[in-house]
Amino acid sequence: MADKKARLSVDGLDETIELPVYSGTLGPDVIDVRALSGKGLFTYDPGFVSTAACDSSITYIDGDKGILLHRGYPIEQLAEQSDYLEVCYLLLNGELPSPAEKAEFVNTVMRHTMVHEQITYFFRGFRRDAHPMAIMVACVGALSAFYHDSLDINDAHHREVCAFRLIAKMPTLAAMCFKYSIGQPFMYPRNDLGYAENFLRMMFGTPCEEYQANPVLARAMDLIFLLHADHEQNASTSTVRLAGSSGANPFACIASGIAALWGPAHGGANEAVLAMLQEIGDESHIPEFIRRAKDPEDPFRLMGFGHRVYHNFDPRAKVMKAACDDVLAELGVEDEPLLKIAKQLEQIALEDDYFIQRKLYPNVDFYSGIIMKAIGIPTSMFTVIFALSRTIGWISHWNEFHSSPNRIGRPRQLYTGERQRDYPD
Ligand code: CMC
Numbered sequence: 001m002a003d004k005k006a007r008l009s010v011d012g013l014d015e016t017i018e019l020p021v022y023s024g025t026l027g028p029d030v031i032d033v034r035a036l037s038g039k040g041l042f043t044y045d046p047g048f049v050s051t052a053a054c055d056s057s058i059t060y061i062d063g064d065k066g067i068l069l070h071r072g073y074p075i076e077q078l079a080e081q082s083d084y085l086e087v088c089y090l091l092l093n094g095e096l097p098s099p100a101e102k103a104e105f106v107n108t109v110m111r112h113t114m115v116h117e118q119i120t121y122f123f124r125g126f127r128r129d130a131h132p133m134a135i136m137v138a139c140v141g142a143l144s145a146f147y148h149d150s151l152d153i154n155d156a157h158h159r160e161v162c163a164f165r166l167i168a169k170m171p172t173l174a175a176m177c178f179k180y181s182i183g184q185p186f187m188y189p190r191n192d193l194g195y196a197e198n199f200l201r202m203m204f205g206t207p208c209e210e211y212q213a214n215p216v217l218a219r220a221m222d223l224i225f226l227l228h229a230d231h232e233q234n235a236s237t238s239t240v241r242l243a244g245s246s247g248a249n250p251f252a253c254i255a256s257g258i259a260a261l262w263g264p265a266h267g268g269a270n271e272a273v274l275a276m277l278q279e280i281g282d283e284s285h286i287p288e289f290i291r292r293a294k295d296p297e298d299p300f301r302l303m304g305f306g307h308r309v310y311h312n313f314d315p316r317a318k319v320m321k322a323a324c325d326d327v328l329a330e331l332g333v334e335d336e337p338l339l340k341i342a343k344q345l346e347q348i349a350l351e352d353d354y355f356i357q358r359k360l361y362p363n364v365d366f367y368s369g370i371i372m373k374a375i376g377i378p379t380s381m382f383t384v385i386f387a388l389s390r391t392i393g394w395i396s397h398w399n400e401f402h403s404s405p406n407r408i409g410r411p412r413q414l415y416t417g418e419r420q421r422d423y424p425d
Pocket residue numbers: 231234264265266267268269293294300301302303304305306307308309358360363364365
């Protein structure tokens with residue numbers, strides 16, 4: 001229900017257009033502009049800076065205050081008191097599970113971890129040095145070919161089964177990408193292990209000997225999954241919603257989300273952070289890189305800094321920074337040269353006027369890359385791990401989209417091309 005109205009007058013139009021204004025539970029009001037197309041007008045907002053494309057009750061971000069809530073719960077509390085699979089349940093179902101509900105949820109997820117054996121043959125078609133995100137886009141899209149029994153998007157039970165399959169199989173596929181790249185045999189999942197422990201075992205174990213995950217590293221891995229689980233209507237989530245709006249199957253939709261996540265302005269930033277730290281190479285080179293980041297003529301940006309929504313410290317980055325310290329202490333690598341560069345860079349950027357004025361703070365990707373490197377995960381796998389973690393966010397939004405009346409997403413444009421003209425005789 002609209003409790004307020006906005007009034008719009010446009011030169012050349014002899015009426016004032018009244019538009020309903022809606023208030024959410026939190027955040028800015030929105031002006032419902034849908035009536036404008038009937039008046040021959042569109043709104044114009046490249047980059048969707050001022051556009052709410054949907055209503056959603058999953059995640060709320062206050063970028064100025066540095067607040068991130070999942071279903072109302074602050075991310076810091078979830079990071080401290082919950083774990084990744086519980087947050088998956090929360091995002092998908094709206095409430096925290098009871099102990100019995102959680103046990104059943106975990107049990108169901110862990111019983112869907114295996115991928116069809118035919119999937120293993122897909123890998124052989126790829127070069128060993130293929131980027132794992134390329135393999136992930138292909139393999140997740142290919143899952144559509146395996147589960148015809150649950151592809152009715154209008155059936156809530158089918159949607160739920162797809163959610164379980166995706167949450168469960170992403171770690172298996174991700175670890176297979178890594179194993180393929182180093183020529184080791186794929187490791188089958190172990191369903192008696194925790195979600196993160198199972199992932200670490202599939203990544204670093206071999207069939208030749210027992211693998212026991214270090215609990216500090218398993219907890220850090222779980223935290224990385226948890227902190228990346230959802231982030232409102234970001235580029236990849238919006239891509240999943242848009243793909244879903246055409247009625248495409250969930251595996252195809254999640255594959256489109258993985259593709260959108262890959263870019264360095266989004267999920268690819270964690271890989272780009274490490275590449276940047278390596279390029280800087282030595283603390284003495286930092287001022288030169290800061291100078292380049294500030295030069296409007298130079299396309300170089302400090303990777304892991306800035307965010308479209310946060311104009312304050314990214315709350316996930318604070319938790320990640322603390323976890324980073326724990327992991328490095330546990331592994332005894334506090335003196336790692338790249339880490340020294342990272343810390344120094346962070347310090348200089350936080351004190352520099354350019355970054356202060358533009359409110360550019362380190363984001364989650366700045367620290368997650370450092371932790372993953374310390375755990376032994378190669379940089380090319382960083383964005384894959386982001387994709388694995390974000391799958392629950394994507395599927396929750398896709399499910400929310402299909403749980404109420406909806407229509408295909410179809411943006412319009414400001415046309416700037418040629419007017420109609422005749423083909424030359
Ligand atoms: N280094 C240097 N300058 C920057 C940076 C940066 N990392 N980020 C933004 N700026 C400057 C930019 O040049 C512009 O300056 P001016 O006003 O003088 O032209 C101003 O800050 C505003 O930037 P913008 O490009 O309009 O901001 P945006 O909201 O369109 O972009 C961003 C957001 C995240 C794409 C951008 O900050 C960026 O490219 N950061 C580096 C990549 C990165 O770390 N991405 C991960 C984001 S968090 C994880 C995720 O959500 O996927």
